[in-house]
Amino acid sequence: MERLTGQVALVAGGTRGGGRGIAVQLGAAGATVYVTGRSSGGERSDMDRPETIEETAAQVTAGGGTGIPVRVDHSSPDEVGALVDRIAAEQDGRLDVLVNSVWGGDPLADWSLPLWEQDLDTGLRLLRQGVETHVITSRLALPLMVARGRGLVVEVTDGNTARYRGAFFYDLVKSAVIRLAFAQAAELKPKGVAAVAITPGFLRSEAVLEHFGVAEGNWRDGVAADPHFAYSETPAYLGRAVAALAADPDIMDKTGRALATWGLYKEYGFTDADGTQPDWAAHWDDTLVGEYGPLGDPL
Template structure:
């Protein structure tokens, strides 16, 4: 089975935080499956966000269209309720009230994450700012977008997180943000299920984002060279893998059976049969069990 079929032709998606990384991978793969994808974020061709990275929503939209979908870039600060309200109003107007897939992938917390200090030694304002970026933005976006799905009594909400277990993620505010996003999926699922709308949390494994490639001093063309610095990098996966997991879920007529669950690419590929961009099927949980569990303990209990 491949996502390179138009299984989502006629569907409308909003990928909030689709400028780069997992959000971009999801947006492009939704396009490859035939969807119209509104891709949002704060980095555009006319204005960069405070992350000051080169990727833009326009570039993502171009890749969506090149993949076979329709990419629509809309610069949006998802911490601003009025900007989000206007975004959703535009989608409703242009798509006759239709929204089939909402992906909450806003993050922006990398420069705010303190991996060195415990809570009592961290900068409180910085930590709370991380939570506002990584959690409040999801709440605001769902608040305005969900009525479109409820009105049609169908749809899928995907909350992108890191990890699907109770294992501590190594930094207080980072862990709180990623765990909270899972709880957002659980809470939305409970309220949306009577309306036929599913909500799940979804994690990639070791995601080979643009920033991570830069960190290892490699490109996607020679990414395996990064394993010299970290052997675990050899078991990483592209953002396309995460995107194909979302496509598989969005195309599943019985996706409501999964609502409220915290899912992972390393489980979903076994059920849906999708592959990464190079045809492989990375399984970071299996790699962890074989090579890291003895030193770091089990990956954790599923949530």
């Protein structure tokens, strides 16, 4: 589990959910991880949730890595630029893994109305929060990777196919994030830097656990409300997928691809926190395809 010892990672949007899972598992593999977001012990973001970047960083360190929390609004080029300057100064210009996991868009996504009935300002804010933050962070952080001729960019999304996700602006953001990985891969490949998109399956984030009225220790009690919840996965599963990618000496073979936990566990052999290997695509094909259609081929 020390495959990434000596490596430096930036997990943008590492406060909770998939971002936290990725940060912690990169730490478990030995990396130094800068954990960024707007929710800190001193100030909550407009998400107004209790999780903080300090908590994530502490989990990174407890797991065997070095966690460094930095409060950053990734919509601000000035704040992101200051973060990158700090990483360059503290790590001798080294950045091995950049994870763009900024989201915070759940309160902004409208799942009930079509585009022509939605609030335009809210939808455009969702685009700025879920896409522009990724562009800003990559623009300012990538020079560190390009200068060294190696590295991995991970764009965290929802789904790895062209299938419509059920809400206009939500779908646009998550599809655009995949395209961000594809476009970065095209430009970075000659520089020796890889870029991929990755999706979890049914993710048991903190907010999802609250929705079902359970905690991780008794999460299976939520299956009574939704049988599909039985096939969910923890953020650690996504984190272990990213850690495996970061440690893969042949990662350039995957650059430009949209990947998923349900495919990568078969290749790398990692498990979820409880030792299982959830496969959301297989469950979809077994039980949901008749109602919702196929997931589709990966982009």
